[in-house]
Amino acid sequence: MTDATLEPIIFGENHLSIEDVLAVAERRAPARLQADEPFRRHIARGAQFLDTLLDREGVIYGVTTGYGDSCVVAVPLSQVEALPQHLFTFHGCGLGKLLDAEATRAVLAARLRSLTHGMSGVRIELLDRLQAFLEHDILPLIPEEGSVGASGDLTPLSYVAATLAGEREVMYQGQRRSAAEVHRELGWTPLTLRPKEALALMNGTAVMTGLACLAYARANYLLKLATRITALNVVALEGNPEHFDERLFAAKPHAGQNQVAAWIRQDLAIDAPAQPLHRLQDRYSIRCAPHVLGVLADSLGLLRQFIETELNSANDNPIIDAENERVLHGGHFYGGHIAFAMDSLKNLVGNVADLLDRQLALLVDTRYNHGLPSNLSGSPAATAMINHGFKAVQIGASAWTAEALKNTMPASVFSRSTECHNQDKVSMGTIAARDALRSLELTEQVAAATLIAANQGVWLRQREAAARPLPAPLADMRSQLGEDFPPLIEDRALEAELRLCLQRIRTRYWRLYD
Template sequence: MEIIIGSIPLSIEDVVRVARYDHKVEIDQESKKKVNHSREYVEKLLAERRVVYGLTTGFGKFSETYIPSEQAKQLQINLIRSHACGLGNPFPKEVARAIILLRVNALLQGHSGIRLKVIETMVEMLNKGVTPVIPEQGSLGASGDLAPLAHLALVLMGEGEAYYEGEQMDGGKALASAGIQPVSLEAKEGLALINGTQVMTAVGTLACWDAQQLANWADCTAALTTDVLRGVKQAFEPETHDIRPHAGQKQVAKNILKLTKDSKLMTEQGELRVQDAYSLRCAPQVHGASRDALEHIQEKLVIEINSVTDNPLIFAEEDKVISGGNFHGQPIALAMDYLSIAAAELANISERRIERMVNPQLNDPLPGFLTKEGGMNSGLMIPQYAAASVVSENKSLAHPASVDSIPSSANQEDHVSMGTTAARKAAQIVGNAYKVLAIELFCGARAADYQNPENLGKGTKWAYSFCREHVPFIEEDHVMHPYFRKLEHLMKDIETTQQLEQQINA
């Protein structure tokens, strides 16, 4: 499947397919015209020796320093080399690929003044599998993601480091191996490459996609846990949710009812108990709030994915160059802090359901810690410890990054978003939440073995079978870590998530 970029807005799924599944990219013809027109205007400005930020001036606090047009090329090279100050471990390859895609999409809007050749080289890198090594730390999230994007630009110039065919190597060697010519940057192009929010947006887009699938899995594991604990089904019936009509809440209640349909384990109100604990009964309200948050976050990300976020911006038709603040990452920073909270809560309530399944004071008639030979075997005692540890870690990570700001560039850039930090933390929390839900699925399947899986509902039986397809039932104590890890990876896989959606939408 080839993704056409430029005039056609990119979706979150488009980004995932290119970044994670290596789909090819093609630039549409209309965007090529826009880019060429914008570049012609930049050449005109240079010929007229106009004073334009980043074109014939220095950067940041040096914006008042005039640079002669004959030094414009060297100015761009110096910019990239001086700004490539990234720190820490490199981003995963999928994130680096998403960064390239989003930067290309922004440049194709025709307001950046960059040559088409530079953009086409970036597309070649995507299509031929040359992935820059981009350190994940070092961005303030305003003036764009300067440091990490400079590492992308280095590879375009034939410098820096890149991955190619499973090997990390010199950027120039990677380009040569793939048959790609490095680019010699010209006026405005270095600034156009690094002044944007594409790093925080790339991290956030992949994390949001994963969180949306996580929300489906949370409904699935909650349904399985509720089923094996013989939950009261009236809590999910529509009357309650119709009179508090939050969209997410209504959706979750509907999902759990569908997944537990035809269950012989679910109970009527008063049959075993009048009402369940909150982690079961309030799943629609808690999961639903996270779903509503994810809808808002997706809206913000889709806008950002298809926006122009560098500076200055070229408006060739109006004969204008405007220095504004589209590079400021605050819209994404706030959304990423919201994502952190939304995902952390899905993990929080999941861990409480795990506790109810294994605790012998709460899980009657199931055996304590889901083992028949307690004492000799610890059963599933420690998986709950592991889930609790990860949930506690998420609480620390969920502290908002967007409320912080440290002035930079001699106080010229006196408020920054910390949006990339917020996005990185959100992605870590989403990853941790998958670990917790994998444990809940593992425990739910074990509990179902003691309740007879044939008694499960239509959808919960599918969840049980999915787990048992990849994880055997072993009653004696054994090493469980590999199984948790396997389930976690499978739950993120696009084909598996589509199977789950089919169960939910059946």
């Protein structure tokens, strides 16, 4: 359950941030609907305006017409009430894995925010029920595959519409249950979706946007973790700290690149008395780490802008302008900005995987690790010949990196004409978002491997007679890592430790830079 003492996230007229969605998705803060009467009247006005149009038998896409290519098919008023159920019913064809709990909450949050604009023609009761789903943690079981990202996330969002109507299945209190059963248990009456309400729920970008919020947060933490890993590896490899000199980076003033260099300087305490240099120039995966990671750092602002603008938009079709009594037909369900953001993120994250994989390759190779034992094994001489340390871990990291790099192919350029060529140019935004999360998963695995190896490398270096004390940030990190990851002396299976490290990464366990 969420902590009731935490400040709630208000869904209404206010701007929501990625962090707001993350707080709801992780159950760290409750979701509340704006409660003042002017807001509730504003929402109600859209549904009331639609009712007046129906009384005048106005032609409204998806209300008095069929959907998509079938927009030329008139729906008589006697069938208008049945149309929403047909929409979520025939879209019940999703396949693939189910979205996990965090992703599902992020989807519900993104859809709720879009509908709070009051430009979708839905009742306030529908918003209340969506908020109640979040409050009680009733999570529609949403298959992740089946959306081309325009007309929005129709098929996955049909599972939200259907469960609000008491159909299909939800996860509730750790159990897979029928939505109808959960409604009965809570004393609720399932919603009978009114004209436009199923379309308003489904014809938008909530799945790709919710997933993009999660991906952004993971990438932001990964940036800082990769920077800390680099600093540890500078120590383990006896690197040249002058590569991160402030005057050097003033000559090429990309803000994010300079921030990464500053973090590394902070970790290495470069303002302390200079250490003797072991070499003039380190290999690129060390020397150019700020230049690689800086691209991600500098891109996060643009990605945030794209994601948060989409999150805080009315993105279904048609748009109901009740104030001016107009129905505006357009294409706001198109997820092009999210598709670009997530395709870009895949590229950025793939480069982080490649950087860390190259650092790990240096650590285990006696030709390049400047005196560390082969494969970072800590075994004594008597058993050195049968111990192989991080040899297999490096192979695994190489495999994960290769898959992350293969995954950088942009999804958005693979638009497919669908639905009798009505949807003849689509965004593929949801596939891009799913790809980005997979790339992050793989890169986090590389980061886990490289972090544990870097920890081992620093431990080995610190055993040397001439070793200098670690700077405070790295000493503190080593102390925390030591609680979970003891030195590798004799070979042991490292899967459990890698999985624990992944858990630490995904929960942002280590505080990294302020």
